[in-house]
Amino acid sequence: MSDQEILRTTGLTMRFGGVTAVNNVNFSIDHEGELRCLLGPNGAGKSTFFKCLTGQLVPTEGTITFMGEPIAGMDTHEIVNLGIGIKTQVPNLFNGLSAYDNVRLAAKRKHLKRQAIEKTFDMLSNCGIENLKGSEVGLLSHGQRQLIELAMVLAAEPTLVLLDEPAAGMTGEERDRLAFLVKEVTKTASVIVVEHDMAFIKQIAKNVTVFHRGEIFAEDDVKKIMKNKSVQEIYLGKSADAA
Amino acid sequence: MEKSILKDPGLYVMVSIGLLIMIFLPIMMDMFAIMQITQYVVLSVYALSLAYIWGYGGILSFGQSCFFGLGAYTFAVASINMGSTSLPFILAIIIPALFGVLLGYFMFYGRLSDVYLGVVTLVVTLIFWKLINHTAGPQYAIGDARLGGFNGIPSIPILNMPTANGQMMDPIQMFVTFMAILIMVYVGLRLLIASEFGRVSISIRENEVRSSLLGYDVRRHKVVVFSIGCGIAGMSGAMWATYQTFIDPNAFSLEMSAKALVWVMAGGVGTLAGPIIAVVILQWISLKLGQLNIINNFVLLGLILVPLVLILPKGLLPTVKQWSQDLWTIWKKNKANEGDTIIKESETVNAGRRK
Ligand SMILES: Nc1ncnc2c1ncn2[C@@H]1O[C@H](COP(=O)(O)OP(=O)(O)OP(=O)(O)O)[C@@H](O)[C@H]1O
Ligand SMILES: [Mg+2]
Numbered sequence: 001m002s003d004q005e006i007l008r009t010t011g012l013t014m015r016f017g018g019v020t021a022v023n024n025v026n027f028s029i030d031h032e033g034e035l036r037c038l039l040g041p042n043g044a045g046k047s048t049f050f051k052c053l054t055g056q057l058v059p060t061e062g063t064i065t066f067m068g069e070p071i072a073g074m075d076t077h078e079i080v081n082l083g084i085g086i087k088t089q090v091p092n093l094f095n096g097l098s099a100y101d102n103v104r105l106a107a108k109r110k111h112l113k114r115q116a117i118e119k120t121f122d123m124l125s126n127c128g129i130e131n132l133k134g135s136e137v138g139l140l141s142h143g144q145r146q147l148i149e150l151a152m153v154l155a156a157e158p159t160l161v162l163l164d165e166p167a168a169g170m171t172g173e174e175r176d177r178l179a180f181l182v183k184e185v186t187k188t189a190s191v192i193v194v195e196h197d198m199a200f201i202k203q204i205a206k207n208v209t210v211f212h213r214g215e216i217f218a219e220d221d222v223k224k225i226m227k228n229k230s231v232q233e234i235y236l237g238k239s240a241d242a243a
Numbered sequence: 244m245e246k247s248i249l250k251d252p253g254l255y256v257m258v259s260i261g262l263l264i265m266i267f268l269p270i271m272m273d274m275f276a277i278m279q280i281t282q283y284v285v286l287s288v289y290a291l292s293l294a295y296i297w298g299y300g301g302i303l304s305f306g307q308s309c310f311f312g313l314g315a316y317t318f319a320v321a322s323i324n325m326g327s328t329s330l331p332f333i334l335a336i337i338i339p340a341l342f343g344v345l346l347g348y349f350m351f352y353g354r355l356s357d358v359y360l361g362v363v364t365l366v367v368t369l370i371f372w373k374l375i376n377h378t379a380g381p382q383y384a385i386g387d388a389r390l391g392g393f394n395g396i397p398s399i400p401i402l403n404m405p406t407a408n409g410q411m412m413d414p415i416q417m418f419v420t421f422m423a424i425l426i427m428v429y430v431g432l433r434l435l436i437a438s439e440f441g442r443v444s445i446s447i448r449e450n451e452v453r454s455s456l457l458g459y460d461v462r463r464h465k466v467v468v469f470s471i472g473c474g475i476a477g478m479s480g481a482m483w484a485t486y487q488t489f490i491d492p493n494a495f496s497l498e499m500s501a502k503a504l505v506w507v508m509a510g511g512v513g514t515l516a517g518p519i520i521a522v523v524i525l526q527w528i529s530l531k532l533g534q535l536n537i538i539n540n541f542v543l544l545g546l547i548l549v550p551l552v553l554i555l556p557k558g559l560l561p562t563v564k565q566w567s568q569d570l571w572t573i574w575k576k577n578k579a580n581e582g583d584t585i586i587k588e589s590e591t592v593n594a595g596r597r598k
Binding site for chain 1: 442446450455457458459
């Protein structure tokens with residue numbers, strides 16, 4: 001299994017009227033357990049790219065292959081049931097319910113009654129949020145909501161995990177926990193992480209893909225990307241056209 | 244936490260009240276009063292149809308009367324043609340439900356936003372109302388049934404007893420039958436809401452994006468919820484038609500749609516018993532004031548609604564529940580530390596309400 005290609009996009013393009021948010025992206029995750037970071041300034045198209053992968057948006061052009069199956073244009077629930085899980089940039093939770101109920105609803109998608117409850121407790125403790133289990137999630141901080149959504153995603157045991165800015169709003173302690181978790185997840189799944197936090201990226205990643213204006217701008221080892229002048233420039237807001 | 248619906252005392256209380264009314268009202272009251280009350284029973288079933296799709300499916304329909312009218316006309320046309328009433332009654336559930344599937348398919352698979360959904364249901368209702376209004380001529384007939392345009396359809400058969408010899412129901416029998424239907428619809432919906440299917444509906448209502456990201460087919464689910472509501476609305480239309488033995492295009496009117504919205508809002512979105520209570524209270528008020536003949540019914544509806552929304556934004560039942568919970572905490576606190584001042588307690592009440 002582990003030598004099977006997990007994900008490949010070819011010529012993936014998403015336009016909103018005149019705005020091309022994702023432009024001719026050829027991207028791949030070659031093997032199980034790969035951890036890839038996506039970098040890019042605000043509006044580079046990272047979240048839009050994720051939404052295309054999960055069927056929340058239907059790409060204007062291009063193909064997406066997940067575990068050998070073409071998925072572009074499929075419905076979100078079908079894609080999810082094939083094994084893609086996403087933590088969205090702004091957490092989508094069932095606000096009126098407790099953290100426990102949120103995670104259990106996700107665990108129930110994969111497990112029967114008793115195992116689902118076990119899985120729920122496992123996920124809550126793995127993510128370090130056991131103390132929140134009775135709290136109504138609508139009332140929690142952004143960082144805590146991030147962890148709860150992460151627990152939900154992992155409870156469904158996806159093959160490919162997409163994390164859109166998971167460290168945002170987290171305390172230092174929560175972030176360390178997150179870094180540890182992400183590495184744990186790569187034992188059983190592949191992970192793509194969108195992050196702006198360089199320290200966090202250094203903590204977890206080897207390979208980095210940089211998005212800029214909807215296109216793949218660079219793709220390399222994390223250390224080389226950090227030293228890359230033009231990458232630094234686009235992050236500082238200067239025009240990258242010179243590069 | 245999951246709690247079995249069968250252990251919920253509220254369900255048994257409601258069913259017991261329903262059964263008591265069903266059995267004892269015909270003994271205690273005269274025929275005329277029973278006939279009046281039958282009207283509330285029919286409208287309660289109608290209110291439940293919207294209470295379910297809005298409160299438990301998050302689907303806000305401005306055109307519930309479309310399905311009420313469709314059920315009424317289906318029953319009228321089919322029973323006039325067939326002579327019997329059982330099959331027409333069933334058709335009056337099935338045809339609106341199927342139309343609900345069709346309309347729901349376009350709305351939900353077309354990814355219409357909530358606002359457009361309201362507009363579409365409203366417009367479809369208006370189209371029906373207009374169309375039926377224009378069927379006055381003799382050429383507009385389905386079999387033996389003339390649609391009659393704005394004059395409506397008279398002499399609609401009264402429901403027969405569902406027994407072998409199938410006599411026509413007398414008013415008392417009709418009341419008892421309709422009460423039985425109301426209780427069954429109530430219990431059926433409670434069971435449905437508590438089932439796995441119902442939990443998914445509530446997940447979707449709470450967060451559609453996360454529900455689809457958990458792998459639920461949100462659109463198909465909404466179509467099913469919507470069409471169940473349409474079937475129930477259709478049935479209440481058939482009950483209305485056979486109760487009045489007459490139906491006219493006003494069954495499709497905006498007033499009829501607005502009433503359903505008012506009842507559900509007043510009774511409390513997300514409850515089933517609340518809208519039933521609202522039907523009884525509001526219909527009774529509008530009946531009494533209508534007899535005085537000083538104020539237009541439509542204006543009255545608005546006059547009731549505005550202060551209601553301001554005073555009880557969550558609706559009747561949830562507010563009463565909240566109050567009784569507050570009283571309960573006060574009472575418990577009182578027992579715990581007898582000497583405490585009232586100020587402290589009113590603070591906890593306010594804190595509780597702010598949540
Ligand atoms: N539904 C939409 N309709 C129109 N334009 C959109 C839509 N979604 C995104 N865009 C545009 O597409 C571009 C890419 O947005 P996207 O959210 O993918 O960026 P991002 O890389 O995730 O940025 P950030 O780091 O701020 O989250 C932006 O210019 C945005 O305005
Ligand atoms: Mg983004």
